[in-house]
Amino acid sequence: KAQWRTGGLAACAVLALWACFIMVFEPVEREQYDTRNFTENAMRMIDREPAPLVLHGMGKDAKAIKFMVNVNRDLLPLFTRTDAELEALPAPVWIVMDRKDYQGLQGTALGNVVPALSGRFDKNDYVLLHIP
Incomplete structure (x- = not known):
């Protein structure tokens, strides 16, 4: 026993x-580590006012893939790395970026844009900006 x-x-x-x-x-x-919720909410907003999508500071082989996996259609986003590239974007455009990058833009034209969406994306805070 x-x-x-x-x-x-x-x-x-x-x-x-x-x-x-x-x-x-x-x-x-x-x-x-959820990426679906932010991506789906962002895509709903983008579908209401279609414009090019920019993934700022997201490597093509990392977070961008996590974003794209949750998009239920073919999408060809633009990629930017620097503030100068962001400033050169023609309007209208949607921009997805880390909140830290957004906070670094304070005092610039893009830094004054109120995020259309804020949320968690892969254990980080992300924002979606809309430049009409």
């Missing part, structure tokens, strides 16, 4: 750990 008790307790401990991981850790991690 001692053998069964030890094995049973070990199995219960493993089961409890697994259940905690599946029911607590996984959902929290999934929410932190």
Whole structure:
């Protein structure tokens, strides 16, 4: 009976750990790294007032892929890295960028644009700007 008790307790401990991981850790991690919610909300806004989409500061092989995976159609966004590239964009345009990049634009014409959307994207705060 001692053998069964030890094995049973070990199995219960493993089961409890697994259940905690599946029911607590996984959902929290999934929410932190969510990209779908921001992308879908951004695309709804873009569909209402179509204009080119610019992904600022998003590498073509990283966050941009996470954004594009959640778009249910073919889309060819523009990519920018510098503030000068942003300033040179012709209107109208939609711009997706990290909130830190947006805050760095304060005092410029783009820094005065109120974000059309703010939200979490892949564990970071992102904004969607609309330049009409």
